[in-house]
Structures are given as structure tokens and as C-alpha cells.
Amino acid sequence: MSVDQKREPVITARNVSIEYEVEPVVKAVRDVSLTLYRGEILGLCGESGCGKTTLAYGLNRLLRPPALMTGGEIVFHDKSGTDIDVRALDDQQMRAFRWDKVSMVFQGAMNSLNPVIKIRAQLFDVFTTHRPEMGNEEKEKRSRELLGLVGVDPDRIDSYAHELSGGMRQRVMIAMALALEPQLMIMDEPTTALDVVVQREIIREIMRLREIFGFAVVFITHDLPMLLEISDHVAVMLDGEIVERGTSEEIYTNAQHEYTRRLLSSFPSLTGERGGFVRGEEEVA
Amino acid sequence: MADDSAQQVRRESGGVLEVRNLVKDYKVRGAHKKIRAINDVSFTLEAGKTIALVGESGSGKSTIAKSIMQLVKPSEGQILLDGKPIARHGAGLRRYRKDVQMVFQDPFGSLNPFHPVGHHIERPLRIHRAVPEGMTIEEKVHELLERVNLTPAADIAPRRPHELSGGQRQRVAIARALAPGSRFLVADEPVSMLDVSIRLGVLNLLARLQRQENLGVLYITHDLATARHFSDEIMVMYRGDVVEQGPSDEVILNPQHEYTKTLLAAAPNPERIGQMRDEVRAEFAAAAAKD
Amino acid sequence: MPEQTTATQTPAGAPGSVVDESAGGGVPTATTTAPAPAGTPAARRKIRFRKPSAKLVVGLSLLGAIVLFALFGPLIGQFDPRDSSNPALVPPDSTYWMGTTSLGYDVFAQLAVGARTSLFVGITAGLLAVTLSILFGVVAGYVGGWTDEVLYTIIGVMLVIPGLPLAIVISTLVPGRSALLVAAILGVTGWAGSAVVLRKQAQSLRNRDYVAASRIAGERPLRIVAVEILPNLLPLLTAQFLFGVIFAILGEAGLSYLGLGPTGSISWGTILNEAQAGGALTRGAWWWFIPPGILIALVGTSLALINFSIDEVINPKLRAAPAAARSVRKAREARDEQSKEATA
Numbered sequence: 001m002s003v004d005q006k007r008e009p010v011i012t013a014r015n016v017s018i019e020y021e022v023e024p025v026v027k028a029v030r031d032v033s034l035t036l037y038r039g040e041i042l043g044l045c046g047e048s049g050c051g052k053t054t055l056a057y058g059l060n061r062l063l064r065p066p067a068l069m070t071g072g073e074i075v076f077h078d079k080s081g082t083d084i085d086v087r088a089l090d091d092q093q094m095r096a097f098r099w100d101k102v103s104m105v106f107q108g109a110m111n112s113l114n115p116v117i118k119i120r121a122q123l124f125d126v127f128t129t130h131r132p133e134m135g136n137e138e139k140e141k142r143s144r145e146l147l148g149l150v151g152v153d154p155d156r157i158d159s160y161a162h163e164l165s166g167g168m169r170q171r172v173m174i175a176m177a178l179a180l181e182p183q184l185m186i187m188d189e190p191t192t193a194l195d196v197v198v199q200r201e202i203i204r205e206i207m208r209l210r211e212i213f214g215f216a217v218v219f220i221t222h223d224l225p226m227l228l229e230i231s232d233h234v235a236v237m238l239d240g241e242i243v244e245r246g247t248s249e250e251i252y253t254n255a256q257h258e259y260t261r262r263l264l265s266s267f268p269s270l271t272g273e274r275g276g277f278v279r280g281e282e283e284v285a
Numbered sequence: 286m287a288d289d290s291a292q293q294v295r296r297e298s299g300g301v302l303e304v305r306n307l308v309k310d311y312k313v314r315g316a317h318k319k320i321r322a323i324n325d326v327s328f329t330l331e332a333g334k335t336i337a338l339v340g341e342s343g344s345g346k347s348t349i350a351k352s353i354m355q356l357v358k359p360s361e362g363q364i365l366l367d368g369k370p371i372a373r374h375g376a377g378l379r380r381y382r383k384d385v386q387m388v389f390q391d392p393f394g395s396l397n398p399f400h401p402v403g404h405h406i407e408r409p410l411r412i413h414r415a416v417p418e419g420m421t422i423e424e425k426v427h428e429l430l431e432r433v434n435l436t437p438a439a440d441i442a443p444r445r446p447h448e449l450s451g452g453q454r455q456r457v458a459i460a461r462a463l464a465p466g467s468r469f470l471v472a473d474e475p476v477s478m479l480d481v482s483i484r485l486g487v488l489n490l491l492a493r494l495q496r497q498e499n500l501g502v503l504y505i506t507h508d509l510a511t512a513r514h515f516s517d518e519i520m521v522m523y524r525g526d527v528v529e530q531g532p533s534d535e536v537i538l539n540p541q542h543e544y545t546k547t548l549l550a551a552a553p554n555p556e557r558i559g560q561m562r563d564e565v566r567a568e569f570a571a572a573a574a575k576d
Numbered sequence: 577m578p579e580q581t582t583a584t585q586t587p588a589g590a591p592g593s594v595v596d597e598s599a600g601g602g603v604p605t606a607t608t609t610a611p612a613p614a615g616t617p618a619a620r621r622k623i624r625f626r627k628p629s630a631k632l633v634v635g636l637s638l639l640g641a642i643v644l645f646a647l648f649g650p651l652i653g654q655f656d657p658r659d660s661s662n663p664a665l666v667p668p669d670s671t672y673w674m675g676t677t678s679l680g681y682d683v684f685a686q687l688a689v690g691a692r693t694s695l696f697v698g699i700t701a702g703l704l705a706v707t708l709s710i711l712f713g714v715v716a717g718y719v720g721g722w723t724d725e726v727l728y729t730i731i732g733v734m735l736v737i738p739g740l741p742l743a744i745v746i747s748t749l750v751p752g753r754s755a756l757l758v759a760a761i762l763g764v765t766g767w768a769g770s771a772v773v774l775r776k777q778a779q780s781l782r783n784r785d786y787v788a789a790s791r792i793a794g795e796r797p798l799r800i801v802a803v804e805i806l807p808n809l810l811p812l813l814t815a816q817f818l819f820g821v822i823f824a825i826l827g828e829a830g831l832s833y834l835g836l837g838p839t840g841s842i843s844w845g846t847i848l849n850e851a852q853a854g855g856a857l858t859r860g861a862w863w864w865f866i867p868p869g870i871l872i873a874l875v876g877t878s879l880a881l882i883n884f885s886i887d888e889v890i891n892p893k894l895r896a897a898p899a900a901a902r903s904v905r906k907a908r909e910a911r912d913e914q915s916k917e918a919t920a
Contacts, residue, residue, distance in 0.1 A: 020907075022899070023903070047482060065903070065907035069914075200550070204561060204565065207561055207565045211565055211566060228553075229553055229554060229555055230561055230562070262482055266481045266482050267510060268510045268513075270537065271554070271556070272556075354788075378794075379794045382792060383794070386793075391785055394785040394786065396789075397808070399808050400807075408790070408795065413794065461789070465793070
């Protein structure tokens with residue numbers, strides 16, 4: 001399967017607004033529209049509190065009150081050709097939709113593995129819930145396959161979560177997210193808690209898996225250099241709005257918005273000239 | 286005071302903080318084995334210079350910081366200030382603390398939520414009698430706050446830490462570290478918990494203060510890019526060992542040790558846009574061609 | 577379909593944490609991340625203290641009333657609490673406001689004087705218990721090492737010795753017991769539980785960066801405990817003190833009821849004891865035993881209410897709970913409204 005397939009959208013969000021119904025109301029996401037194409041990696045970048053996480057959860061309708069989507073529509077374009085209005089799904093349909101079509105890996109997900117249950121049981125759970133017709137033998141086979149895919153020794157299926165390193169656990173989470181071969185994976189700072197070397201290995205794994213399964217990825221992080229390196233498109237969020245979007249090249253070489261430029265300049269170049277940054281201008285409180 | 290003039294002389298001559306063959310073992314609870322957190326580390330920090338200590342979590346960087354700050358007792362080795370071994374307690378340790386201070390990683394944890402900003406700066410001033418004659422403590426506190434760009438100081442000083450942003454708190458922490466009139470500063474990941482767009486501002490502030498005070502700074506970080514731009518020398522740590530050490534440009538642009546190369550390869554670099562995707566695709570293409 | 581599985585719950589459980597995160601990062605942006613305008617903190621402080629909770633108001637008023645009763649009750653009563661020349665077992669009337677006992681004591685006068693003893697014993701024992709729990713708990717937690725081992729062993733021993741029986745044993749051994757001694761007995765037997773909690777808290781605070789920062793600044797250990805650690809334990813200490821007081825008042829009542837209370841003084845417990853001995857229950861003299869019981873219960877209630885409201889002030893999550901629940905309800909209703917429209 002190749003990503004060079006024609007640009008066919010997998011999810012479209014139009015004018016999405018999300019508020020926190022607290023006093024006073026906080027507009028976390030304001031009138032955001034975006035389209036994500038099949039097999040594409042979209043980098044969503046912004047600083048803490050910009051609404052990037054809220055938006056991601058909105059896409060998968062995982063918002064919990066007091067968060068409330070106040071406007072806009074989200075349409076998921078299924079592989080089968082049917083369009084699904086995500087906001088109109090009832091709870092039952094939503095449960096079937098979620099994880100099956102869209103899955104998630106979030107920051108610190110590795111810590112949400114149950115420490116006293118074996119990895120096997122936790123992988124099996126996904127199938128038991130969403131693929132009740134699967135037999136144990138098939139589950140075992142599929143689970144081992146998944147672990148192999150994400151770069152974990154399949155024999156670790158008998159391990160408990162606490163016996164695995166942080167990087168390994170995060171890989172197991174990715175395996176779970178992959179289990180049902182979703183068409184979209186939302187990854188919210190999936191590697192922030194990990195060391196750079198491990199982070200890179202995992203990201204590479206994600207890129208590989210994308211080539212195999214052709215899923216699209218919304219990759220959320222504040223690490224703009226990393227996003228630029230791996231994403232096809234990048235969207236920059238500020239105060240609930242997407243202030244700039246474009247291909248990674250466009251954003252990197254020709255950023256239009258002042259905030260994007262400021263973010264870019266916040267990361268001194270590793271190998272480039274010893275220029276602007278060197279003990280230069282100071283930000284005033 | 287005699288002590289003051291001695292201080293003056295030392296400041297002009299700069300001074301050196303020296304770490305010699307430092308080893309730290311941690312006992313593992315319930316087991317007879319030990320874990321070696323740092324293994325025979327030596328370096329010399331001169332006034333006015335910045336050394337960056339880079340490595341991943343668990344590499345021993347923080348243990349070095351804690352050893353220098355006398356928060357943990359080294360298993361072996363020595364720390365010398367101006368050529369003399371440092372005192373482990375009492376008045377000698379106090380004098381050492383006047384000279385060597387630290388900025389912590391977490392600006393939310395390093396300020397006591399119960400006390401106002403002013404308290405945090407006032408204490409070291411009082412303990413080390415660091416207020417010049419003809420100046421009140423309050424004036425000195427305000428002066429320090431202004432030096433870290435927290436203005437108006439009179440408005441900031443009575444606030445509680447939770448009323449400040451992360452960047453503002455870290456400035457308070459820097460002001461506190463400078464308060465005793467320190468000559469050396471250990472900055473343990475001082476910006477890694479701050480929002481990206483304010484990180485450089487805080488680093489630049491540190492750099493300015495360093496120039497003004499002729500401070501010796503040990504900058505502990507996992508970020509190679511800022512390590513390169515912010516320091517004169519870089520030490521790369523891996524599992525307790527310093528595996529590479531040299532002038533920053535040298536280490537970054539012409540790494541010698543395998544681990545340094547791995548770290549550099551793993552550091553995000555926007556100049557490699559699409560490279561990983563292409564590599565992965567090439568792998569698949571090669572695999573397909575073989576079949 | 578059962579959704580209660582670890583795997584599916586993980587993503588579904590996520591919004592909780594993530595919404596928290598974005599609420600933590602998103603909501604306060606205006607207040608904390610942005611450079612706050614000069615007036616903000618003062619304004620916020622005002623809001624915090626403007627409206628005390630109903631719990632606090634009720635608790636404080638109750639406690640205030642009881643303290644006033646203890647202070648002025650003996651002055652406004654017309655009878656001496658030990659004057660047995662009154663007629664016996666008179667029900668409440670205009671002369672004997674709360675009736676009299678079988679020995680002719682005026683119940684109102686006895687209650688008022690008893691309030692003094694009970695409160696005195698309660699507060700003294702509470703203070704003693706808190707002091708001991710700080711000495712053992714905080715010191716053990718902060719100093720660690722051998723000191724901790726020794727202190728924690730003592731705490732453990734005190735913890736497994738049942739308090740009231742020990743108090744009974746000590747009380748029986750000492751023939752003449754002043755109220756102060758009873759308070760001391762109750763204080764000494766009632767601090768271990770708090771010490772365990774304080775030790776854990778101190779251990780956690782000891783590892784905070786700000787404690788390390790004070791050490792680096794050159795602060796002395798004693799000052800670090802007193803100035804950097806104890807203030808952050810203040811809410812906990814207050815709660816423990818209040819519970820210590822409740823425990824001691826109940827304990828004193830219990831001891832007195834068993835005839836082991838302060839000798840020669842009147843407390844709510846001794847009134848109950850005499851009521852029992854005088855057969856108040858069988859003779860239907862409700863005015864004799866119900867009022868002291870109610871007073872004990874009211875003191876307990878008022879202190880507990882104050883305690884809860886302190887918790888709310890200290891723990892923003894609790895304080896914000898009603899507002900948060902309102903917000904959630906509001907958002908949920910709006911969402912249901914939306915889905916109704918969607919299906920219609």
C-alpha cells in the first residue's frame with residue numbers, strides 16, 4: 001500500500017468550536033477547519049493551553065463535560081465509501097466507531113497499562129470488545145504479530161507492564177492502537193516522556209507502520225523541529241485557532257504568521273551557523 | 286570586613302570549581318549490589334565559562350549536580366573550590382554555599398508555595414549577609430528581581446509563586462541563586478519544563494547574568510542545540526561516564542564517540558524534512574525488490 | 577457490550593486526564609501564563625475569602641455558641657452547680673431551666689460548668705496530641721535514617737495499643753485525677769495515628785525541590801522544618817487538632833462515664849455518669865441525660881464542619897467541586913440538546 005494514492009480525505013472538520021462551560025466560559029478551540037488525507041501525517045503544534053489536545057479529543061468525540069463542542073461538524077470518510085457524521089453517532093455507534101476507525105495514543109499512555117495484568121490480557125481485551133467473533137488462538141496470533149510490528153519481542157506478551165521500559169510500554173500502547181487497523185491515529189505527545197534516542201526509534205516505527213497500513217496520523221506536540229521533520233503537513237495553533245498551516249517545507253522555509261516564526265526561532269539550529277541566538281535578545285517578563 | 290575583601294580578590298582572580306574523580310554508588314534496597322550513578326568524573330569549571338553537561342535521563346547528570354551542591358555525599362572523589370577541598374558541614378559548608386548555587390528544573394517545585402516571592406530571595410541574603418551597606422534588604426530584593434526582568438519588583442515580591450507563570454518563577458529561582466553573590470551556578474535543565482517560546486528568553490537571561498557576574502555555569506541539559514549555543518564546552522554523559530568532552534562546536538559538528546553520534550542523529554532537526562519518510566520507503570522498496 | 581476493559585477504557589479514560597490537562601493548561605492561561613496585570617492577585621484573593629461556605633458558617637456559629645455558653649453560662653445561671661438544696665428531679669421550668677438531678681443539682685449550672693471542663697480537656701489534649709505527632713511524625717519523616725527507625729517504632733507501638741483501654745488503665749492507676757491529668761492521658765494516647773500521616777507527608781515534602789533549595793541556600797535543618805515544611809502541613813495539622821479535640825471530648829466523656837474522669841470536677845461525661853447511676857433513664861428524667869449528649873454531639877459536629885470547610889479552602893478541587901459539577905451538568909444538557917436536534 002502506498003501513500004502516493006490520490007488525495008482522498010479521511011476526516012474533515014469544519015468550523016469546529018469547543019468551549020469549557022466554566023465561569024467564565026473558556027473558548028478552547030475556535031472555528032477550526034481542517035482536512036486530513038488518507039495516509040498523511042498532520043503535525044499539530046502549539047504551546048500548552050493552545051487547545052491542540054482539546055481539538056484532538058473533539059475529533060474523536062472524547063470530550064467530557066464541561067468541555068462541549070458548540071459548533072461545527074466532523075465527518076469521517078470511511079474506507080467503504082460511506083461518510084460518517086461523527087457528531088450524530090449515538091453512544092453505541094460511537095463505541096463501535098472509536099478505536100475501530102480512529103484510535104489514540106496519548107502522552108503518558110504507557111503509564112495507563114494495568115501493572116498487574118499481563119500484556120496478553122490487555123491486548124486480548126481490545127479484540128474481545130471489538131471483535132467478539134475472534135477465537136483465543138487467533139487473538140494470540142494477532143497479538144504476537146502486533147508486538148512484532150511495533151518492535152517488541154512477541155514473547156514479551158507474557159510480561160507485566162512494570163517489567164517493560166517506558167519505551168517498550170509506549171510501543172505496546174501503539175500496538176493496541178493498531179490492533180483494529182484504524183484509518184486514523186491520533187497521537188498526543190506520544191514520545192514526550194521518553195529519551196530522544198527512544199523517541200526517534202518509536203517515531204521511525206510509526207512511519208514504517210504507516211507505510212504498511214496506510215493510516216493517517218494527527219501528531220500533536222510542542223516540539224516543532226521534530227514535527228517538521230516527520231510531518232507531511234503542519235498546523236500551528238495559538239489560543240484555540242489554527243494560525244498557520246502548510247506543508248512542512250512551507251512552514252519551515254516560508255512561515256507567514258508571526259507566531260510561527262517565533263516558535264521556529266525558539267529552536268536554535270543544531271548544526272547551523274552560530275548566529276542569532278547566541279546570548280542575544282532577551283525576553284522581558 | 287576582612288572576609289569581604291578576600292571575596293573581592295577571589296572574584297577578580299575568577300576562581301575555579303573542580304570536580305576530581307567523582308564516583309557515586311547508590312545502594313539498592315534489599316539487594317547487596319550497588320548501582321553506579323557516576324563513574325570517575327572529573328572536570329574544571331572556570332569563572333566566566335559555561336560547561337554543558339548533556340545526556341539522557343539516568344545518565345548521571347543530576348547526580349553530579351547534587352554532588353556539587355552537597356545534597357548527596359559522593360562515594361569517592363573530591364570537589365575543590367579554588368583548589369581547596371570543600372567542607373561537608375558547618376560554617377565551611379555555608380561559605381561554600383555562598384559561592385556555589387543552583388537553579389532547579391521544575392519551577393513549580395523549587396519555590397515553596399507557602400511563601401511569597403520576596404521570602405525566597407530574602408533568605409539567602411540574610412543567611413549570607415549579602416546586602417551591601419547603605420541598602421535595605423527590601424531594596425536588594427527588588428534590585429535582584431529587576432535584574433531578572435521581573436518588574437515592577439515591588440509588585441512581584443509580595444506575590445505567591447502560584448500567581449506567576451513558569452517563566453516568571455524560573456526567573457525568581459535565578460534571582461535566588463544569585464542572591465548570596467555566587468560565583469558558580471549549577472543550572473539543572475533550567476528551561477526544559479517551560480513553554481518553548483520562552484525558553485530562549487530565560488537562557489539569554491542566564492547568559493547575560495553570567496557575563497555581568499563572570500559566573501561559572503554548569504548547564505545540565507538533554508538539548509544538544511542549546512548546549513551548543515549556550516556553552517563553551519560540552520561534556521557528554523552516558524550511563525555515568527563522560528564519554529566525550531570538548532569545545533561545543535567540536536563536539537556537535539565533529540563528534541568522536543559513538544554515543545554522541547547516536548544522540549546527534551536522534552535530535553530533531555528540521556533540516557532533514559521528509560528524510561525519515563524517504564528512508565523508510567527506501568527500506569520497503571529494497572525489501573520488495575529482493576522478493 | 578461491556579466497555580469495562582482495560583484496553584478500551586484506556587482511550588476512553590483519557591479525556592478525563594486530558595481535559596484536566598488542557599483545563600490546567602487552557603483555563604488558567606489568562607491568569608497564570610500571561611503576565612498577570614497588577615491588580616489580579618489582589619482581586620483573586622478577595623474572591624477567595626469573600627464568601628465563606630455554609631459549612632464554615634454553621635460550624636463556627638455552633639462552636640461559638642458552645643464556647644459562649646461555657647464562658648458565660650456559669651455567670652447567668654442562678655444556682656451553684658453543687659448546691660443540692662433544690663428539689664430533686666424537677667423537669668425544666670422557669671426556675672430550673674433545665675431541671676434538676678436526683679440529688680437536687682441544677683442541670684443548667686452543671687452543663688455550663690461541665691462545658692468548661694470538657695472544652696478544656698478537649699483543647700489541651702488536642703494540643704498535646706498535635707505537638708507529639710509533630711515531634712515524632714515530622715521529625716521521623718524529615719530526618720530519616722536511624723532517627724526515623726526509632727521514632728517510627730515508638731509510633732507503631734503507640735498505634736497498636738488501643739487508646740481508650742490504655743487511658744482506662746492509666747486512670748485507674750492514678751487515684752486523684754485533675755482535669756489536666758485526664759487531658760494529658762488522652763493526649764498521650766491519641767497522637768500516633770496523626771504521626772503516621774505526618775511522617776508520610778514530611779517524607780514527601782522533604783524531597784521537594786524547595787526543601788533542597790533551602791538547604792542549598794544554607795538554611796539550618798530546624799528552620800527548614802519550622803519555616804519550609806510545617807506551614808505546608810498547616811491544613812493537615814489543623815484537621816488533626818480538630819479531630820484530636822473531638823476525640824478527647826468523647827474520650828473524657830467515656831472515661832467520666834466509667835467513673836474514671838477528672839475527680840472533683842464536673843464535665844458532660846460526669847453528668848452522664850451520675851445520670852446513669854441515678855437511674856435517670858428508668859425514671860424518665862430525659863432532661864438529665866439528653867442535653868449533655870446533645871452538647872457533645874454538637875461540639876463534634878461543629879468541629880467536623882469546620883474541618884470540612886478548611887479542607888475545601890485548602891484543596892481547590894473540593895472547593896471547585898460544586899461549580900465544576902454545575903459546569904459539567906450545563907455542558908451535558910447542552911450536548912443532549914444538540915443530539916436531540918440532530919436526531920429530530
